[in-house]
Amino acid sequence: xxxxxxLLPLLVMIVGGLVFWLGQSGLKGVKRSRPNAEIEVxxxxxxxxxxxxxxxxxxxxWSVIRALVTETSRMAPEEYPLLGQVQKDAxxxxxxxxxNYYIATAILPWEGQVEPTQVxxxxxxxxxxxxxxxxxxxxxxxxxxxxxxxxxxxxxxRAAEELPDPDERLTMQDLAASWLDRxxxxxxxxxIVDAMAxxxxxxxxxxxxxxRSQRLRDLAAxxxxxxxxxxxxxxxxxxxxxxxxxxxxxxLPVDSFGSGFAxxxxxxxxxxxxxxx
Amino acid sequence: xxxxxxxxxxSGFRSRAVxxxxxxxxxxxxxxxxxASFSPRQPQTVTMDVGFSGIRFSLVLFALFWVQELVGxxxxxxxxLYALAYPVSRGxxxxxxxxxxxxxxxxxxxxxxxxxxxxxxxSGGEYTQSYAVQTGWPYWLTxxxxxxxxxxxxxxxxxxxSLSTVQMLPxxxxxxxxxxxxxxxxxxxxxxRGADGDQELIxxxxxxxxxxxxxxxxxxxxxxxxxxxxxxxxxxAAVSYGLLMGAGYVLLLLAMAVITFSRREFF
Numbered sequence: 001x002x003x004x005x006x007l008l009p010l011l012v013m014i015v016g017g018l019v020f021w022l023g024q025s026g027l028k029g030v031k032r033s034r035p036n037a038e039i040e041v042x043x044x045x046x047x048x049x050x051x052x053x054x055x056x057x058x059x060x061x062w063s064v065i066r067a068l069v070t071e072t073s074r075m076a077p078e079e080y081p082l083l084g085q086v087q088k089d090a091x092x093x094x095x096x097x098x099x100n101y102y103i104a105t106a107i108l109p110w111e112g113q114v115e116p117t118q119v120x121x122x123x124x125x126x127x128x129x130x131x132x133x134x135x136x137x138x139x140x141x142x143x144x145x146x147x148x149x150x151x152x153x154x155x156x157x158r159a160a161e162e163l164p165d166p167d168e169r170l171t172m173q174d175l176a177a178s179w180l181d182r183x184x185x186x187x188x189x190x191x192i193v194d195a196m197a198x199x200x201x202x203x204x205x206x207x208x209x210x211x212r213s214q215r216l217r218d219l220a221a222x223x224x225x226x227x228x229x230x231x232x233x234x235x236x237x238x239x240x241x242x243x244x245x246x247x248x249x250x251x252l253p254v255d256s257f258g259s260g261f262a263x264x265x266x267x268x269x270x271x272x273x274x275x276x277x
Numbered sequence: 278x279x280x281x282x283x284x285x286x287x288s289g290f291r292s293r294a295v296x297x298x299x300x301x302x303x304x305x306x307x308x309x310x311x312x313a314s315f316s317p318r319q320p321q322t323v324t325m326d327v328g329f330s331g332i333r334f335s336l337v338l339f340a341l342f343w344v345q346e347l348v349g350x351x352x353x354x355x356x357x358l359y360a361l362a363y364p365v366s367r368g369x370x371x372x373x374x375x376x377x378x379x380x381x382x383x384x385x386x387x388x389x390x391x392x393x394x395x396x397x398x399x400s401g402g403e404y405t406q407s408y409a410v411q412t413g414w415p416y417w418l419t420x421x422x423x424x425x426x427x428x429x430x431x432x433x434x435x436x437x438x439s440l441s442t443v444q445m446l447p448x449x450x451x452x453x454x455x456x457x458x459x460x461x462x463x464x465x466x467x468x469x470r471g472a473d474g475d476q477e478l479i480x481x482x483x484x485x486x487x488x489x490x491x492x493x494x495x496x497x498x499x500x501x502x503x504x505x506x507x508x509x510x511x512x513x514a515a516v517s518y519g520l521l522m523g524a525g526y527v528l529l530l531l532a533m534a535v536i537t538f539s540r541r542e543f544f
Binding site (some may be wrong): 096200 | 312314315316317318319320322323326327329330333334337404407408455456457458459460461462463464467496497500502503506507508509
């Protein structure tokens with residue numbers, strides 16, 4: 001009797017072992033699905049607040065950290081509006097959050113999300129009345145992305161008022177005046193991104209920003225070459241190869257963000273990513 | 278009454294679970310310290326921000342736990358009858374316990390506040406923020422506000438404990454109260470600023486929230502962290518009305534607790 005009983009667990013053990021072996025060897029051929037670690041959802045504001053135990057500052061900190069750990073180099077274009085929403089919500093929860101407006105300015109407008117960036121910067125300008133940078137970036141975005149030279153100049157003068165040093169204030173007011181007669185200036189854009197990189201405590205973030213400014217410089221160089229090309233040949237270049245074969249550039253620049261450069265229908269060198277849009 | 282307060286202090290510190298919560302609090306402050314490493318430009322502000330949230334969370338947990346431990350459990354186990362056998366009113370017992378919890382919370386607030394203060398100082402490292410945080414008395418005033426917040430939650434839990442016959446009800450309802458009270462500010466703020474242009478939302482919930490404001494305290498009004506974090510000065514009215522609101526609500530709840538507890542039958 002006792003013997004017959006002890007057979008059952010043994011049998012179960014063997015069956016279990018067999019099933020386990022079957023399952024395990026079957027799984028070998030199955031590809032692991034990797035969850036998309038990038039930003040996927042933006043929760044409604046009150047859900048965020050409730051999840052943080054009612055603490056809006058905690059909810060804001062959480063969103064900003066989320067935005068920071070998102071690897072933007074791997075993000076799909078349709079994910080940027082979500083990142084914009086997450087950061088816009090964070091700025092509603094805590095408009096004075098310094099990292100939030102700083103990261104937003106460093107990433108969002110360059111990926112087509114100018115509107116949320118401007119909302120974040122406007123809120124930061126009001127909440128951080130002692131800080132010249134939010135109105136400064138607001139002015140720059142108006143100038144560079146929206147082409148509103150008048151508005152940009154006005155906001156820049158507003159930023160200048162918050163500068164503690166009278167000399168710097170004068171320089172910025174001067175800049176505000178000079179902006180009125182400058183259009184798209186990529187070298188200046190690159191300098192501003194470089195200045196943002198110099199403020200970063202995190203080395204990886206600084207490196208990321210430097211990549212961005214390098215990209216802008218490369219595009220600026222391509223545009224200069226294209227201008228010369230058009231002047232010499234009387235027609236704009238049809239492709240980047242034209243610039244290369246005419247000897248105006250030594251080599252095609254490599255885009256560290258992967259999207260590369262292209263020539264648009266008007267013969268103007270642009271980022272390939274903006275061409276697709 | 279004071280003997281109840283002192284005995285609450287003694288058993289509060291003796292309880293082993295306090296150690297657990299202290300570990301939790303230290304952990305939260307540690308998380309705040311680590312959160313600073315995510316910050317590209319304001320590590321000290323981030324430490325302070327996350328740390329304040331951690332301290333608020335811990336203090337509310339402490340408050341609920343101690344009320345449950347010192348009143349809820351005594352009622353549950355009927356040991357409260359020994360205390361009530363003394364020639365004192367039931368109200369004195371309840372108030373003594375409440376002041377004991379307040380004192381325990383104050384000790385916890387100072388301990389956690391000190392820990393966070395240290396991590397804020399240390400999290401800067403060699404990097405100098407362009408806008409420095411304030412570690413002087415604006416910082417300690419904010420810690421005081423978090424203590425007041427926890428005190429209101431403790432009073433609410435005490436009231437529930439005075440009438441509840443279900444164990445853990447004070448903790449569960451107290452936690453809900455803490456979340457609702459703290460969220461109220463964000464909701465009101467949203468509606469006040471036009472709800473992103475959603476007029477229907479304002480029409481539907483505006484008047485309801487207007488009423489709720491007079492039933493539920495807006496605990497976010499006791500959160501003064503923008504001062505130490507960003508140097509945005511607080512108006513005297515914000516602090517004094519905030520404290521007045523908190524104190525009034527505590528008095529109301531305590532009176533209700535004393536009334537229900539005095540009429541309660543234990544057999």
